[in-house]
Amino acid sequence: MKKYNTPLIDELEKGPWPSFVTEMKKAGKHNEMANDAVGHLEKCYSTKVGYWKHGGIVGVLGYGGGVIGRYSELGAEFPGVAHFHTVRINQPSGFFYTSKAMKEICDIWDKYGSGLTNVHGSTGDLVLLGTKTDALEDIFAEYSSRGWDLGGSGSALRTPSCCVGPARCEWSNYDTMDLCYNLTQAYQDEIHRPMFSYKFKIKMSGCACDCVASIARADMSIIGTWKGDILIDQKEVKNYAAKGMDINAEIVNMCPTSCISYDGKEMKINNAECNRCMHCITKMTKALRPSGERGATICIGSKAPIVVGSLLSWVIVPFIKAEAPYTELKELIGKIWEWWDDNAKPRERIGEVIEMKGMRSFLEGIGIAPMAQQIKEPRKDPFMFYTEDDMAAFKAKEAEEKKTGKYKF
Amino acid sequence: MKKYNTPLIDELEKGPWPSFVTEMKKAGKHNEMANDAVGHLEKCYSTKVGYWKHGGIVGVLGYGGGVIGRYSELGAEFPGVAHFHTVRINQPSGFFYTSKAMKEICDIWDKYGSGLTNVHGSTGDLVLLGTKTDALEDIFAEYSSRGWDLGGSGSALRTPSCCVGPARCEWSNYDTMDLCYNLTQAYQDEIHRPMFSYKFKIKMSGCACDCVASIARADMSIIGTWKGDILIDQKEVKNYAAKGMDINAEIVNMCPTSCISYDGKEMKINNAECNRCMHCITKMTKALRPSGERGATICIGSKAPIVVGSLLSWVIVPFIKAEAPYTELKELIGKIWEWWDDNAKPRERIGEVIEMKGMRSFLEGIGIAPMAQQIKEPRKDPFMFYTEDDMAAFKAKEAEEKKTGKYKF
Amino acid sequence: MTVPQRKTDIGPPKYDQFLPPVIKKNYGKWKYHEVINHGTMVHVGESGDKIWTVRVASPRLLSTDTIREHCDVAEKFCDGFFRYTTRNNVEFLVSDESKLEPLKKDLTARGFKMGGIGYGITNVVHTQGWVHCHSACTDASGLVKAMMDELFEYFESKSLPNKVRLAVACCVNMCGAVHCSDIAVVAVHTKVPTINHENFKNMCELPTVIGSCPTRAISPDPANKSVKINADKCMYCGNCFTVCPPISIKDPERDGIAILVGGKINSLRTSPKFSKLVIPYISNEPPRWPKAVAAIKHIVEVYAANARKHERVGEWIERIGWERFFSLTGIDFTFQSIDDFTFMRDTMRTSSTFKW
Amino acid sequence: MTVPQRKTDIGPPKYDQFLPPVIKKNYGKWKYHEVINHGTMVHVGESGDKIWTVRVASPRLLSTDTIREHCDVAEKFCDGFFRYTTRNNVEFLVSDESKLEPLKKDLTARGFKMGGIGYGITNVVHTQGWVHCHSACTDASGLVKAMMDELFEYFESKSLPNKVRLAVACCVNMCGAVHCSDIAVVAVHTKVPTINHENFKNMCELPTVIGSCPTRAISPDPANKSVKINADKCMYCGNCFTVCPPISIKDPERDGIAILVGGKINSLRTSPKFSKLVIPYISNEPPRWPKAVAAIKHIVEVYAANARKHERVGEWIERIGWERFFSLTGIDFTFQSIDDFTFMRDTMRTSSTFKW
Ligand code: SRM
Ligand code: SRM
Ligand code: SRM
Ligand code: SRM
Ligand code: SF4
Ligand code: SF4
Ligand code: SF4
Ligand code: SF4
Numbered sequence A, B: 001m002k003k004y005n006t007p008l009i010d011e012l013e014k015g016p017w018p019s020f021v022t023e024m025k026k027a028g029k030h031n032e033m034a035n036d037a038v039g040h041l042e043k044c045y046s047t048k049v050g051y052w053k054h055g056g057i058v059g060v061l062g063y064g065g066g067v068i069g070r071y072s073e074l075g076a077e078f079p080g081v082a083h084f085h086t087v088r089i090n091q092p093s094g095f096f097y098t099s100k101a102m103k104e105i106c107d108i109w110d111k112y113g114s115g116l117t118n119v120h121g122s123t124g125d126l127v128l129l130g131t132k133t134d135a136l137e138d139i140f141a142e143y144s145s146r147g148w149d150l151g152g153s154g155s156a157l158r159t160p161s162c163c164v165g166p167a168r169c170e171w172s173n174y175d176t177m178d179l180c181y182n183l184t185q186a187y188q189d190e191i192h193r194p195m196f197s198y199k200f201k202i203k204m205s206g207c208a209c210d211c212v213a214s215i216a217r218a219d220m221s222i223i224g225t226w227k228g229d230i231l232i233d234q235k236e237v238k239n240y241a242a243k244g245m246d247i248n249a250e251i252v253n254m255c256p257t258s259c260i261s262y263d264g265k266e267m268k269i270n271n272a273e274c275n276r277c278m279h280c281i282t283k284m285t286k287a288l289r290p291s292g293e294r295g296a297t298i299c300i301g302s303k304a305p306i307v308v309g310s311l312l313s314w315v316i317v318p319f320i321k322a323e324a325p326y327t328e329l330k331e332l333i334g335k336i337w338e339w340w341d342d343n344a345k346p347r348e349r350i351g352e353v354i355e356m357k358g359m360r361s362f363l364e365g366i367g368i369a370p371m372a373q374q375i376k377e378p379r380k381d382p383f384m385f386y387t388e389d390d391m392a393a394f395k396a397k398e399a400e401e402k403k404t405g406k407y408k409f
Numbered sequence C, D: 001m002t003v004p005q006r007k008t009d010i011g012p013p014k015y016d017q018f019l020p021p022v023i024k025k026n027y028g029k030w031k032y033h034e035v036i037n038h039g040t041m042v043h044v045g046e047s048g049d050k051i052w053t054v055r056v057a058s059p060r061l062l063s064t065d066t067i068r069e070h071c072d073v074a075e076k077f078c079d080g081f082f083r084y085t086t087r088n089n090v091e092f093l094v095s096d097e098s099k100l101e102p103l104k105k106d107l108t109a110r111g112f113k114m115g116g117i118g119y120g121i122t123n124v125v126h127t128q129g130w131v132h133c134h135s136a137c138t139d140a141s142g143l144v145k146a147m148m149d150e151l152f153e154y155f156e157s158k159s160l161p162n163k164v165r166l167a168v169a170c171c172v173n174m175c176g177a178v179h180c181s182d183i184a185v186v187a188v189h190t191k192v193p194t195i196n197h198e199n200f201k202n203m204c205e206l207p208t209v210i211g212s213c214p215t216r217a218i219s220p221d222p223a224n225k226s227v228k229i230n231a232d233k234c235m236y237c238g239n240c241f242t243v244c245p246p247i248s249i250k251d252p253e254r255d256g257i258a259i260l261v262g263g264k265i266n267s268l269r270t271s272p273k274f275s276k277l278v279i280p281y282i283s284n285e286p287p288r289w290p291k292a293v294a295a296i297k298h299i300v301e302v303y304a305a306n307a308r309k310h311e312r313v314g315e316w317i318e319r320i321g322w323e324r325f326f327s328l329t330g331i332d333f334t335f336q337s338i339d340d341f342t343f344m345r346d347t348m349r350t351s352s353t354f355k356w
């Protein structure tokens, strides 16, 4: 095995935070590809420029995604990274593993790849970093025969991802783990055979904490919420106070809707005005918990800045039940994709298309009524479309008002 | 005089609010034009449509503005309004008049026009409603010989306007009345001979109350402010409390910067964090008053929604002295017009051009440095220009840091 | 009939000649003021001098007869001095307290209405309408009159949590601070304009017409030497009609009015705010626009019942949330309220935090 | 060497087989949790069952050797069960309190670092960098390592007013929640790309390349059967280079990094927020990026000293105002911080209310 002199990246083995360089070197001890990756990286550090080429199209039979082709411009100098494709393995919901399963994953990867991984990629996949084209089919056979499939890449549904939710969190308003699994299974074709205009990501968080960052990183963000009162355990409120929490400063005054009061003894919440932001609940988890109907808010469109600037997802369905078999949700997803397909140009994310065509066109396309919950504020400029149907409705309402003598604004 | 039957607009003579229809009829009693205007208006009310034509170009010799040409499509039916031009008389600062001057204005108008007026138009002019083309030169001679001039119209500097300011208000941070007069005099040519790309409005308010609505209705908004502490008269604070003001609810909790405290006895202000919003001062005018250096904030660009949506003016100069002879301010105005002239297409307001060309281009064009006070928040997306000069400056700073061993971020 | 010799570029008369002596003396040295009632306030100078202001309603569209009556009142009580306000009321100023009550009595006797000071509703900023503008899609003065009759108590005596500034614009050119008013009425068209191609070539400039369209709905129509309008993109703003007479957009049965709320000009507490569309369409109903007036009154009343002291309409709404504004007022939420002009991105909600 | 029979479209294994028994039993029935320290928390079920979580730092880029070590630890203390987090830490879960201290001891002995729970700094969301991406304009893993070494105390023990979420993106594609992070590092180019016209025609699609440009700087260059770039409009985003290999933009001496602050994902108290640009350029300084690291640490410290408990960086800044953020941190305010991309209109200040 070639020994590289790596003074620059050696600097990154110092310090308390675990070192990725150490990881690379560890793998490099028994893996040529990893060893060359070390040398290759040192080279980048010394010249301050990268040497990876634009990806080529590589993959496994019958799939249009799941592998990111990667080649180095310095293949001659670092043959181990001449091909250095990544394989995206679809993670299990909530990133739970058993040592048995994980060791099997490692064994296969050591056999065919660099021994380097990302656990996990930012979309959620278990990313296997660096293998050669001719190993891909075998890798896929080994993993799939053991129950693992590839994740998404390209203009496809990307690997859905969720927060730990009901598995280890008291606040989950729906079963994020199950919904993530269910949708992933339901849309295998959309994941493996890119047919969309561009990528589409779904992320699921059980509550407004949004521990999987869905509102910023998913074309469809499914965020748990509830309809009902926040139950208060006054004894526990006292305990928090006794332990030194300044309930007025930390909770009452930080409630965005000013709907909490606390007189030093009893805490009260005006639930009708609560916007379910989760602040009070998270900071006083022993004392406060939601109750009533559970479900999710659906938001659409977030993405990174290219091309039109970064977007956060927009609320389109304020409340939807999220219970197996998730029929309503899947119908909605179907309609969303259909509208997107009808309206997008290549490489246009759904948020970009909605902005282009207008929210009304989108909502009408998928059959959702306008609701004040969808907006932060109404439009300012009085430039707006009136359809003939709108006008007929306005006029009909006025005719009705004339009859009843009562206005309905 | 023809007697019109006006059942519809007669409805508008009922009720407590003073009636413009009554005004029109009053004038109509002794003025043919006004009388026909009454009939003409009734016609509009009955058909629900207006009959004024697009304005034609009319005016007085040597002036490009000050008169709005107006003709009716129904000139035959209502000959008194066949021509019905308005004359814009430049109001005096603060809309102060003497009865002597005002009666003279009325006399002339009765002689040549309809006897109808708008006191005042929304830009600020004293608007004389309705005269014929051939009366215009005489009207102008009569008014100008008595010290009155026309206001602006068309692609010109529009009649500047100001709040009552120091004349009858305790909060004025500069002499709005004098500045308004001074600028109007200084820019007579720009008012009377349209040479701009489009209209340009200047409005002057003495403080953040902005009683002349400058921030929303002026291409250049000059808003008074101060640098210094808010002086507190604790005795008067007590008086407000004694008279029933809930100082905590009404003042302390409504201060946007939370920089006031009140313990039931004494009021304190953390002046360093005050953003000078004027809330506390206006609600407790006997107890609180600004002190220190006085001047104004200059904001640019507000306008109505056509074409790109309505704009509010943007801060460009956080603080400028506004003292006669206003040299610095006039230099600034000169540079602003020059940049606008260099960059605007026809019918582009300055706010639209700035948005098109970018704030940096504008600020550099007029020689103003970037300041955090100009923005509400920094840009979000990392798409930005770096000039060669910027890069040289960044690199020089880093070289300096290397030398001193101290970072300057 | 001889006319005097004209002068040019003289500008307006200098303001100081119109200032009463007490103002000249205390100019820039006022100390504080007190609002006595909706019709009267007093300003007190550092010197101890006082000036009482009596504010009187004006329809703004004034006959010279009425202006002369203002002059007469001023002569009788104010040494001939008086002023108008930025919202077109008349103000009579007296420095001698003994003249105050007689002044008010005289005003009452003449039928003048005092009010508009403090936390209520003052005069409505508005525009020309059918009285004088070619672009008007309704009448502004009539709407103002109908509104103020209904809201008159808030002008004269009854108070609100803070000032409520109303405005009326007779077309989307919005000649007034309509876009930043607590409650604004804007007249709107609702149909795509038609074009008289025959006249187009003589009367209009192609680039100006194309550039006038906010939604880029207009493109050249070389066959007709004119332009064509893409009906799917047109938002009926009427700007093409403003710049080009052969384009017509008025339609008496379809033209209507929209109501926007929550704007504000000043920077007290919160920054200036734009008004936002809440009622997209009410038929144009001269002479008294009953539904529009009822809607405005309803919004004022819901505000009065729910806002905290010193909260402007927009501040109140932002505190409770727009969804709550719609539920409290019972106003239907329509597609028109969802921005699909320039700023959809920033007006849509990006969190699951809203009220049911 | 024979390989087994492949299967397709099976999706991931069902999660339940990876859940420890205590989770299966209490699934969806957790009652509350307590944070014991930055490395440990305990969740308590309605049933009274408890589960302790020990969180361990991970560089995310892991060798199979280290993953196997995770497995070993899990087998020794957790019946083989363990998980990773959405921010790429490892979590070991025990339901038997007696195993907690031995687990932690073992982890310490192996050199694993515990932390990241509660109000401090957890793992940095980041991207591939020079390790694997063609688009990278710096290295992500190296920046993360350098940052976390410096901020390590906030991971392991020291607390902050709230969580501070860091992110690093190696290009403006921003593969990660960089655009909504408390403090984000984004690598930027600063020069207009060059085009190899020769290769263009074979390798690139004209409409895609033109459409890729956020600033419409690219137009066809028919003479070269290629495109040309308007240097006055280009903001060096690199997207044209992403879609078309013959376009190159990398420049080792000019590429650099920018720092954005104040973003947030969750909806607690305030809505999700985008991160905003505060430092436009620092030279790319591998292997340890000293200035960038110092800048981040400085911002964290100013935040720690000034924010109220539970305030995130963005919430603190919005309370004090951006002008105060710049003055408190001493960061130079540059033209780059003024938005002239899409949203200048809404990011400029529209009132005279700001702090000196
Ligand atoms: C591996 C990963 C980064 C990581 O280190 O974790 C990644 C890596 C790449 N991303 Fe990404 N993206 C990854 C998550 C993301 C995310 C975050 C997320 O999914 O939560 C985003 C931001 C959210 C979003 O989708 O907008 C993201 C936004 C992009 C974009 C910009 C897309 C846009 O519409 O703005 C591109 C550009 C593109 O598609 O051409 C991109 C493109 C790429 C490419 C394919 C660029 C390229 O052509 O080389 C990178 C391949 C690197 C490689 O060699 O493996 N990647 N990318 C992440 C996927 C791993 C996984 O499957 O789990
Ligand atoms: C008379 C007046 C309304 C009033 O009743 O008070 C008025 C009347 C007209 N305005 Fe205005 N504007 C008047 C103040 C305003 C204001 C308010 C202000 O100045 O504070 C605005 C909004 C602020 C602004 O400038 O943006 C305003 C924004 C417009 C616009 C839209 C301009 C834009 O850039 O969006 C137009 C359209 C145009 O210029 O073609 C316009 C055009 C017009 C025209 C000339 C339309 C036309 O071609 O017929 C109107 C002439 C009516 C007539 O027959 O007299 N008017 N106009 C106001 C001027 C009186 C005066 O001199 O004192
Ligand atoms: C006379 C006038 C100025 C002039 O040069 O003509 C004026 C005069 C005063 N204004 Fe004003 N404002 C006048 C138009 C305005 C406007 C402009 C407008 O409405 O188009 C505004 C901005 C409106 C907005 O914000 O949307 C305005 C926002 C204020 C405020 C802020 C109120 C608030 O808390 O939101 C104050 C402070 C207050 O009321 O405590 C104020 C306060 C005052 C004071 C108390 C100032 C003083 O000490 O003299 C004056 C009497 C108040 C009153 O009428 O209640 N003035 N004031 C204007 C009267 C118009 C009228 O006839 O009613
Ligand atoms: C394990 C994990 C979910 C998972 O499926 O893997 C998780 C777990 C918990 N989160 Fe989270 N969050 C996790 C990523 C996130 C993210 C996503 C991200 O950072 O990319 C967010 C949004 C970040 C943002 O807002 O910018 C997130 C925002 C929160 C918040 C909101 C904090 C706030 O007040 O702003 C809470 C509530 C709290 O801390 O009081 C929370 C609370 C929690 C609780 C207490 C929930 C519970 O009762 O179990 C968990 C332990 C908190 C802790 O680590 O301090 N979690 N949490 C993720 C741990 C990542 C890590 O390794 O450190
Ligand atoms: S998003 Fe909510 S439910 Fe999911 S792990 Fe975070 S706090 Fe728990
Ligand atoms: S969840 Fe949020 S809005 Fe509701 S009471 Fe708690 S802090 Fe207030
Ligand atoms: S803007 Fe300020 S200074 Fe001018 S009149 Fe209004 S309150 Fe007085
Ligand atoms: S002026 Fe405004 S910011 Fe300053 S102390 Fe008064 S209320 Fe607070």
Ligand code: SF4
Binding pocket: C127, C128, C129, C133, C134, C135, C136, C137, C169, C170, C171, C172, C173, C174, C175
């Ligand atoms: S708002 Fe429109 S219709 Fe009314 S005066 Fe202004 S331009 Fe004319």
Ligand code: SF4
Binding pocket: C192, C193, C212, C213, C214, C215, C216, C217, C218, C229, C233, C234, C235, C236, C237, C238, C239, C240, C241, C249
């Ligand atoms: S009415 Fe307005 S939107 Fe419609 S075509 Fe004319 S300018 Fe364009």
Ligand code: SF4
Binding pocket: D127, D128, D129, D133, D134, D135, D136, D137, D169, D170, D171, D172, D173, D174, D175
């Ligand atoms: S941020 Fe850019 S350079 Fe980094 S992994 Fe994503 S696409 Fe590649």
Ligand code: SF4
Binding pocket: D192, D193, D212, D213, D214, D215, D216, D217, D218, D229, D233, D234, D235, D236, D237, D238, D239, D240, D241, D249
């Ligand atoms: S680098 Fe970005 S802004 Fe510049 S030409 Fe390419 S795509 Fe356009």
